[in-house]
Structures are given as structure tokens and as C-alpha cells.
Amino acid sequence: MTTKLQVFATKTFARWMRKNKVTQEDLLDATQEMVNCLFDADLGGYVVKKRLALHGRGKSSGARTIVATKFVERWFFLFGFEKNERSNINSDELKSLQQLALTLLSFEPSQLANAVIAGELIELNGDM
Numbered sequence: 001m002t003t004k005l006q007v008f009a010t011k012t013f014a015r016w017m018r019k020n021k022v023t024q025e026d027l028l029d030a031t032q033e034m035v036n037c038l039f040d041a042d043l044g045g046y047v048v049k050k051r052l053a054l055h056g057r058g059k060s061s062g063a064r065t066i067v068a069t070k071f072v073e074r075w076f077f078l079f080g081f082e083k084n085e086r087s088n089i090n091s092d093e094l095k096s097l098q099q100l101a102l103t104l105l106s107f108e109p110s111q112l113a114n115a116v117i118a119g120e121l122i123e124l125n126g127d128m
Contacts (some may be wrong), residue, residue, distance in 0.1 A: 006112070007031050007124040008104075009077040013065075014122045016080045020063060021055055027065075031075050034067065045093045045098030045107055046070055047078075054082070064088075068101030076121075084115045 007028060009017060017027070030050050033039070041049040046068055054062040066079040066089065078097050079089070089097070107115070115121040 004073065005031060005035070005075065006073055007075045008112075008116075008121045009124060010100075011120050011122070013077045013080055017039070020082070022052065022080070026052060027077055027124055029034070030065065031067075034069065034075065035071070039067075042084070043094060043098075045094075046101045047094070047098050052080070053082070068098055068104055070105055074105060076101065077124075087099070 001033055009027065009031050015024075030052055034048065039048045039050045043049055043066070048067050048069060050067055052063045052065050063080055064078045066075055068076040068078055078100060079093075081089075104121075112121065116123050
């Protein structure tokens with residue numbers, strides 16, 4: 001049985017996507033790689049780091065994304081940064097992202113729907 005993946009981006013991450021010309025397809029491809037255990041680091045607290053190639057550049061000189069997941073059906077892109085902007089997130093940022101991950105991953109379907117309607121989360125479905 002195949003589980004339908006639900007992939008979301010926070011409102012802040014969606015702004016970062018637009019600024020860096022990252023497409024929904026890019027993130028859906030990255031999610032599929034993570035489903036296959038291809039990610040760069042497990043940061044604990046249901047947070048992982050995943051490299052993302054930016055257009056015209058490879059993954060090594062591209063961007064890093066921070067994703068919340070339990071490696072099942074829900075994936076939340078929380079934070080993105082270019083490698084040339086910063087090397088990593090600090091411990092305070094990690095703690096905040098882990099708290100956000102726990103909150104988002106505990107959402108009931110109705111809470112997810114309300115967050116999408118309110119524009120706090122953007123569901124990535126490849127249709128846009």
C-alpha cells in the first residue's frame with residue numbers, strides 16, 4: 001500500500017522559495033529523496049537537513065533546507081538558506097525548529113486544513 005505524501009512549506013519558507021527560484025517540483029523531488037533516506041543530517045527532534053540544488057548550481061554550492069518529518073506521510077519545509085550566506089543553524093535556532101516540528105507534526109487534519117486556509121502553511125502538490 002502506498003501512502004500519499006503531504007508536503008508543506010511554512011509561509012516564511014515559501015517567501016524564501018520565491019526569492020531563490022525554488023519550485024514546488026524541486027521540493028517534491030527532495031522529499032522523495034528523503035523518503036529514500038537520502039538526507040544530509042538528522043538533527044534530532046524530527047528535524048533533518050537536506051541539500052537542495054539551486055538552478056544553475058549543484059547541491060554542494062546550493063542551499064540547505066531544514067525539514068520536519070517523522071519519515072512517514074507528512075513533510076514540512078521550515079527553513080532554507082544558501083550555503084554562501086551561512087554554514088549552519090545555531091543551537092537556539094535548532095531548538096526553535098524542533099519545537100515547531102513537534103507542533104506541526106502533531107496537527108490533526110482539520111488543523112492542517114485551517115493553517116493552509118489561513119496562509120500559514122502552503123501545501124505543495126505539484127499542480128501549480
